[in-house]
Amino acid sequence: MEGQGTRRVLVAAFFNKVKPFLAMVFLQVGFAGMFIVTMLCLKRGLSHYVLVVYRHAAATIAVAPFAFIFERKIRPKMTLKTFLKIMALGLIEPVIDQNLYYLGLQYTSATFASAMFNILPAITFIMAIIFRLERVSLKSIHSQAKIVGTIVTLGGAMIMTLYKGPILEMFSGKTPTHSGTTSSSSGTGQNLLVGTLMLLGSCTGWSGFFILQSVTLKEYPAELSLTSLIVFLGMVQGGAVALVMEHDFKAWAIGFDSRLLAPVYSGIVCSAMAYYLQGVVMKDRGPVFVTAFNPLCMIIVAALGSLILAEQLHLGSVIGAVVIVIGLYSVIWGKSQDHIESPTLAKGKGSSLELPVAVKDVMDHENAIGGPANKSEIPTTILVSQK
Template sequence: MDTKKPYILAIVIVAIYTGMYVISKAAFNQGMNSFVFVFYRQAAASLLLVPIALVLERKNVQSLPLGLLLKLFFLALIGSTLGLNLSNASVTLTSATVASATSNSTPVITFCLALLLRMEVVKFRSSSGIAKVIGVALCLAGALTIAFYTGPSFSPINHHRAFRARTAHASKAPSHGTWVIGTFLMVLSNVTWSLWMVWQAVLLKEYPNKMLITTVQCVLSMVQSFVVAAVAERDFTKWKLHFDISLLAVAYTGFVVTGISYYLQAWCVQIKGPVFIAVWNPLCFVLTIFCSSSFLGEIVHLGSIVGGLLLVCGLYSVLWGKSRECKFFECTANTVNGVQDGQEHKSPQATELGKKGQEKATSMSAVEVV
């Protein structure tokens, strides 16, 4: 059962994220302001995480240095506050399917950022380097396809949708210009998430307490999101929550997504490695197409499907290249260490090669947090 647990949890995480895309879109169709929604979501998550953190990490709370708190403030600003607001604005302008499809670009964007920061190296003459370059190109092609190519549309699977739009404007198909803007907002959101992943991997090495770091970020993001929402929506009568899909969406994304799935994801990454979670992203894309068509009555366009498939192919191409590269460095390090163990006089060149291989494998695993 222990060997199957990561796979079961991965499917649970995929199902949770599918529900997040569908329920959030349903709330926005009902007239919920996306910026106010982010504040309520972070407030609900804080309400869940703070008591748990105070019970489990009471002694460690007082030991948080001021420098780390400042880093967590900017980390929350980039990942949670900016990333979630851009993502929800995109879902409002496009569809749940687009949001799920473009999420496959996050590991590839993370790789590109690591390349710019010189945390990654691409060898164009190696099969792993070629695979990573092809993956980046496919992801770019996928994003452009979703943005600029609509194509034939497919009728909803269920015409008696569970969550009907409250306004006629919400039920209308978005214009081409709105669709393009929404797609690129989602890509920009994925860029912020990628920055957040790289930076959080570094912070977790400095302070390896996932529960406390997650909770502090959540509280800081709640305060930041309130400021953003207050500026974006000054009519506080529209902040009122009713017993409808909006309240369900806030509770679901706050308690289940932020409070539970993030912790499950961190556990899976710790046990099986960061690539393990990324491999399951395409399943979320498939489930979101089915659920958004069934429950929201969304019209799925061929361009979204083709673009999503290109993004999936790009994701797997980059992951294959990185896994092959990691195996090479591990093999090199193990071979050098084995030779060293059998020799009385160690070669300085061999020692340096083994260290570089081990450092390279470590840095790549840190970058691949997804």
């Protein structure tokens, strides 16, 4: 019995440690699918303003019942200050960020857009420093790594924008010749510049969303309810923008094809589930960790974009993406050193940066062995969060 109780605690500790990684990998796979499905939808003529509204309508329908059922008793009281922050969240990401993203996607390609979004951790890191959510000491090596990595990441984004290079053939021996397929992926230099600026604006908006969500969660620690309010207010505000921008009501028509699949898929997976999982992980790991898995999405989209959309991949995009990944993981290494030092440097200053094992798991272990657990039986990596 004692051995079984110890094993249960060890398994719980291991699962608790890998949960944030599994959640972020799952989301990157989901985001990769969104890049492809959304590009197909936009090519078939659906307005991106309408897509934003339908996406968050689907997200609201998906997540609101769960918030109502599971958080009835723990939902904190709503204040005007918190409500205004949630309204800002609904405007920054669902409306501003996503409309800029869809515009940038139309001017570039799914592969280029997913690669460009690798600068998201760098922008988030800069904003986290500005709002004092990230610690930087110029004398420490890991802080220097984060700063240098941020500069390298931004340099990679400039390479992708300014240098195109020859076309790389990934999965086929010939390049598609019909202009309808390749116009959005190759584009003119002016279109590429405009699309890049749109994507940079989208990245900035998404980073601001992460920062504000991290702050709001401290005042309103009910992830499902917060997600429901964000997507609902995003739908309302996005609807107002769409009504102003789209005067033809035929633009709102959808059928049982990609024009329906795109808002349903992106709403459920990339809004409802993403906002919730990001909020859960962000409470313990911070906004920079949440944005650190984007290269996985880029790899998946590059493969799917060539297979499904017949997109052209240019050498400049590959070189820029490699530079971005190098800079990105310099930032991640610096963040990992923060996690190692946090138990000794930040005692009593918020929650541990390791995801905590629930107190119930430790109590189950005590009950299983018939008494209080000895310190030697519980791994030293089990940390209970301090509020």
